Amino acid sequence: MTVISDIRKDGSVTSAFDIDRIRADFPILSQTVYDKPFVYLDSAASAQKPRQVIDAITRTYETEYANVHRGVHFMSQKATDTMEAAREKVRAFINAADPREVIFVRGATEGINLVASSWGRQNLTAGDEIIVSEMEHHSNIVPWQMIGEQTGAVLKVVPVDDSGMLMMDEYKKLISARTKMVAITHVSNALGTVTPIKDIIRIAHENGVPVLVDGCQAAPHMALDMQALDADFYVFSGHKIYGPSGIGVLYGKAELLEAMPPYQGGGEMIDTVTFEKTTYADLPFKYEAGTPHIAGAIALGAAVDYINAIGFDAIVAYEHDLLDYATEQLGAINSIRLIGTAPQKAGIISFLLGDVHPHDVGTILDREGIAVRTGHHCAQPIMDRFDVAATVRASFGLYNSREDVDALVAAMGRVQGIFGQ
Ligand code: PMP
Numbered sequence: 164m165t166v167i168s169d170i171r172k173d174g175s176v177t178s179a180f181d182i183d184r185i186r187a188d189f190p191i192l193s194q195t196v197y198d199k200p201f202v203y204l205d206s207a208a209s210a211q212k213p214r215q216v217i218d219a220i221t222r223t224y225e226t227e228y229a230n231v232h233r234g235v236h237f238m239s240q241k242a243t244d245t246m247e248a249a250r251e252k253v254r255a256f257i258n259a260a261d262p263r264e265v266i267f268v269r270g271a272t273e274g275i276n277l278v279a280s281s282w283g284r285q286n287l288t289a290g291d292e293i294i295v296s297e298m299e300h301h302s303n304i305v306p307w308q309m310i311g312e313q314t315g316a317v318l319k320v321v322p323v324d325d326s327g328m329l330m331m332d333e334y335k336k337l338i339s340a341r342t343k344m345v346a347i348t349h350v351s352n353a354l355g356t357v358t359p360i361k362d363i364i365r366i367a368h369e370n371g372v373p374v375l376v377d378g379c380q381a382a383p384h385m386a387l388d389m390q391a392l393d394a395d396f397y398v399f400s401g402h403k404i405y406g407p408s409g410i411g412v413l414y415g416k417a418e419l420l421e422a423m424p425p426y427q428g429g430g431e432m433i434d435t436v437t438f439e440k441t442t443y444a445d446l447p448f449k450y451e452a453g454t455p456h457i458a459g460a461i462a463l464g465a466a467v468d469y470i471n472a473i474g475f476d477a478i479v480a481y482e483h484d485l486l487d488y489a490t491e492q493l494g495a496i497n498s499i500r501l502i503g504t505a506p507q508k509a510g511i512i513s514f515l516l517g518d519v520h521p522h523d524v525g526t527i528l529d530r531e532g533i534a535v536r537t538g539h540h541c542a543q544p545i546m547d548r549f550d551v552a553a554t555v556r557a558s559f560g561l562y563n564s565r566e567d568v569d570a571l572v573a574a575m576g577r578v579q580g581i582f583g584q
Contacts, residue, residue, distance in 0.1 A: 180473060180481055186562050188213040188469075199532030202570045207352050207380060207511050207558030208536050209402045212466075216406055219465035223458040231457055232431060232448070246457055249464025250447070256467045257397065258388040259414055263446035266413040266420070267460050271379040272302040274398030274413035275346070277426040277450060278375055279306035282344075282396075285423055289315025291343040294372075296321040296329055296358070298351040298545040303377045307346060316343065323548060327354040327503035334363065338370050345374045349381035353542040353554070354503025355486075355511030357381070364393055373419065379403055383560065384482060384509040386475040389414055401459065405560070406466030410459030413450070420446050427452040470561075478561050482510060485559055489568045493557075496575055498584040502554050513540075513554040516575065517584035521553040524578055528555075531574040 186192050189211045194201045203211060223245070229238035231246050247262075254262040268274045287293075293307045297320050304318070311317055319342070321334045329347075338345075345367040349360045360381075364374045373395035378387065382399035389397060396415045402408035425432055425443055429452035434442040443449045470478070489512055493499055498517040516524055525537035536556045539546045546552060557571055578584075 180477060180561070182481075182562075182564050185473070186564070188215065189562050190214060190217070192562060196532040196534075197530055200570070202531075202533040202567045204557040204559065204563065204567060204571060205534045205536050206383070206560035206563070207403070207540075207556065209408065210383060210405045210560045211562065212405055212407070213469050215469050216462050216465045219462040220407065220458050223461045228457065230454055242457055245464075246455070246460045249460045249467075252464040252467045253412055256387065256471070257412070257414055258390050260390055261417055264389075264414055264417050264420065266415065266447045266450045267455055268398075268411050268413050268450075269409055269456070270400035270402070270411035271300075271377060271398040272400075272411075274396075274411060275302055275375065275377065276306045277413055278396050278398075278415070279310045279346075281423045281426045281450075282373075282419070283307075283310035283314060283316070287311075287314040287316040287343055290341060291316040292319045292337075292339070292341040293317070294319045294321060294334070294337050294342055294345045294347070294367075296347050297323045297548050298327065298329075298354060298356065298542060299346070299348055300352050300377060300379070301541045301543070303346055303348060303375075304544070307344075320544075321347070323354075323356070323545070326505045327351065327356045327545075328505045329356070329358050329363075331359065331362065335366060338366065338372065342367075342370065342372050345372055346377070347374070348377040348379075350378075350384065350509045350511075351503070351542070351545070352380045352511065353540040353545050353556070354505065354513055355380075355508040355558075356503055356505040357385075357507035357509050360394075361392060368393065380509065380511070383470075385479060395419055401463040401466065404463075404466050405469055406463040407456075407459045410456045410463050412463075417446060420450065425449050425452070429453045431455070473561065482559060482561065485563060485565065485568065486510065486512070488565055489557065489559070489571070492568055492572045493575065496572070496579065498579060499575070502549050502551065510560075511556060511558045513556045515551060515554055516578060517582065519578070519582045519584060521555045523582075524555045524575075527578050527581065528571070528574050531570070531577075533571055533574055535571070 227241045231243040367374045375396040376394045378399040383404045400411040432452040500515045502513040521537035
């Protein structure tokens, strides 16, 4: 995979990929759908997988598969070593201080549930407050409500402005002695807004409050640095960073993870067990009860390798350019209303076409071979905030091209014609 420097017609230089070579790494992209080229604009829901990740899964099952961590035999050791090497790759990917702070979970959803349940049970009581934002995914709302029902803690919600930016003044006002946790997204999956997460964390810490960051939509689009960010917990899903589904990461500061009770009990997470008393394993295994997603973790390591080989400098520059291009092109269609126009955005454009129902738009685009997502994007409160039931969402991965955008724009022109908008 080569990263090439691209000199535009206007003389500006941009770091860009060899997009054709990148696309060739993703076998699914060369398919046709309804005899049309497959245009995949739904990476925020799940990203496609490069050959390198698919090969890692096959290689694991073909050459190095056995249960991990407890076998003395060769194959178990080999699988364990490869899985733990993947943990180290993830540690480096997010610049965590220690691989013990990298917990393999099923995905962001499980990571948040783990923290809400385990940390929440230990630390929350009636009257305590958890600050979330108006643009959270349901998975960063519902687990906190569930632990709130058990403990009496309540949610406080940071509003967003008309562009989809978090209202930082309101956030500051919400923090009080009752605040016990701030749980906020790094990038909104419904709007694409990049939140000022570093400031959010700093302000929370000035008030002695820990922060959980939902990094699901940030991890594919920007370099992460846990130590610089100083997040207490950070979650993301493997399937959105070109890895498999069913594997994800919960990062937590060691001292917090050490102090919390386990989330699930079972094999792997124990030190000794008697009927009278069980002692727990050290990190990270204390939070990894049962047989893990071995091939998934290994393939997640391959996804990290894949991203590293391209590099976030090039990815960010390329995707930024693509997002600007798509925003400009779609924005030029006069009956399109963009939902989410914050100055800092990543990978996502949500929009409406006149009063056409997003599902109708999505269905017509589908027949053109174009995959977009329509609906509330598991973020109903932010839909309510913008007074819409649903949007059409086009989301981008590192394999999308300007041609994909052109196909979407041309198809939207046809949709516009059909509905007379
Ligand atoms: N948070 C955000 C911002 C998301 O976009 C998603 C996935 N749509 C999730 C959390 C949940 O991720 P998963 O379903 O992989 O657990």
